[in-house]
Amino acid sequence: MDNGASSYRRFRDNGDENGLAEIIRLYRDGLIFYLNSIVGNIHLAEELAEDTFVLLGTKKPKNKGGASFKTWLYTIGRNLAINHLRKHSKMKKISVDELAELMDDESDLEKLYLRDERSITVHRALGTLKAEYRQVLWLVYFEGLSHKETSAVMKRSVHNIDTLVYRARKALKTQLERSGFFYEEL
Numbered sequence: 001m002d003n004g005a006s007s008y009r010r011f012r013d014n015g016d017e018n019g020l021a022e023i024i025r026l027y028r029d030g031l032i033f034y035l036n037s038i039v040g041n042i043h044l045a046e047e048l049a050e051d052t053f054v055l056l057g058t059k060k061p062k063n064k065g066g067a068s069f070k071t072w073l074y075t076i077g078r079n080l081a082i083n084h085l086r087k088h089s090k091m092k093k094i095s096v097d098e099l100a101e102l103m104d105d106e107s108d109l110e111k112l113y114l115r116d117e118r119s120i121t122v123h124r125a126l127g128t129l130k131a132e133y134r135q136v137l138w139l140v141y142f143e144g145l146s147h148k149e150t151s152a153v154m155k156r157s158v159h160n161i162d163t164l165v166y167r168a169r170k171a172l173k174t175q176l177e178r179s180g181f182f183y184e185e186l
Helices: 003-014 017-039 042-059 069-087 096-113 117-127 131-142 147-154 158-178
Strands: none
Touching: 003 017, 003 042, 003 069, 017 042, 017 069, 017 131, 042 069, 069 147, 117 131, 117 158, 131 147, 131 158, 147 158
């Protein structure tokens, strides 16, 4: 049984606060990094992940589909991120100093999360890809979701996900080669 699903059911049906705490502990970091691939701002991604967990804690929705708990949770987070982007489609102008400060914050977080040089290079190359490529690669390779689960999160067909993964890997390989990095397994 999916660990997240049983923890959530304990929280939703029995009011066990530890169930919600377990979910947050299990999925917080991965959800933040996935949402960051959508919104492109780690601080906003943290807020959206928090909103996702608040929604679970207050509204206690039921997972009606056949998807795994993780897929369902990431779909909720993705929907919140897309709604946020729609509401705030007019970009706020910020100064170069503020931008540099935000980039420094993200860089520090990346260095903590990605420990060795190769992982950092791959992660940076991911950041240059189209948003849908970043999302599909993140879900499949970093979060370990199957193509079927990824199709549910991204609301696309499994065949479309297969094609996206192929194209995203090809684009990532090209980007890495441009930066002088060669990796045989891509």
